[in-house]
Amino acid sequence: DGGITQSPKYLFRKEGQNVTLSCEQNLNHDAMYWYRQDPGQGLRLIYYSQIVNDFQKGDIAEGYSVSREKKESFPLTVTSAQKNPTAFYLCASRNRGSTEAFFGQGTRLTVV
Amino acid sequence: AQSVTQLDSQVPVFEEAPVELRCNYSSSVSVYLFWYVQYPNQGLQLLLKYLSGSTLVKGINGFEAEFNKSQTSFHLRKPSVHISDTAEYFCAVSGVDAGNMLTFGGGTRLMVKP
Numbered sequence: 590d591g592g593i594t595q596s597p598k599y600l601f602r603k604e605g606q607n608v609t610l611s612c613e614q615n616l617n618h619d620a621m622y623w624y625r626q627d628p629g630q631g632l633r634l635i636y637y638s639q640i641v642n643d644f645q646k647g648d649i650a651e652g653y654s655v656s657r658e659k660k661e662s663f664p665l666t667v668t669s670a671q672k673n674p675t676a677f678y679l680c681a682s683r684n685r686g687s688t689e690a691f692f693g694q695g696t697r698l699t700v701v
Numbered sequence: 702a703q704s705v706t707q708l709d710s711q712v713p714v715f716e717e718a719p720v721e722l723r724c725n726y727s728s729s730v731s732v733y734l735f736w737y738v739q740y741p742n743q744g745l746q747l748l749l750k751y752l753s754g755s756t757l758v759k760g761i762n763g764f765e766a767e768f769n770k771s772q773t774s775f776h777l778r779k780p781s782v783h784i785s786d787t788a789e790y791f792c793a794v795s796g797v798d799a800g801n802m803l804t805f806g807g808g809t810r811l812m813v814k815p
Contacts, residue, residue, distance in 0.1 A: 593744075595744075598742075622802070622803075624805075629710060629807055629808070630807055631705075631707075631791060631805040631806050631807040631808050632745075632791065632803075632805040633805075634802055634803075634804075637802065647802070677742075679744055679745065681745075681803075688733050688750060688752060688795070689747055689750065690747075690803055692737075692744035692745040692746075693744050694742075694743055694744045695742065695743065695744050697742065
């Protein structure tokens, strides 16, 4: 089945460590997005990529990094510079010219 | 730039009662409007969307929404809710130009009680 796969579903990290969240899609979509979700704040855009080897910062990019080496993959690294990384992270993709975004099942990151 | 305000963070309602979840937006350009539903620890699923044409939009699971340009609103309604409708609902907006990002509201938690 076509879709977006995020892994792992749950992730624990020690303070001061970098961690990478995986997002893979087999929908052949051009654009991919990372959102952070905190209670009562909705979804906030971290980074997005419209094409391979290109990406732009969203509203809350500080402390995060991404890469887009392949069309189907858009990993997000949460660095030690992110002061409050505990959150639910959602990856999404959308095809050029389409209005609908498809979401993965999310990764819940907890800093311990 | 766009912004979305969901006026109620939580809406408790009894089963089989009607419900309205409110959404207001602001934008300097023409927009598309969306409602998504999120079940616990899941991703978002599209309920319905307004692109153009009829201002009353019907979606999945018996939900509908009405676009009101003069009031910049896009309220979501269901005439009779079920326990299974308990979830978080997000209103979102994007500019009509290709590549524009989705901007989300803060979400409304619908709690259906027996």
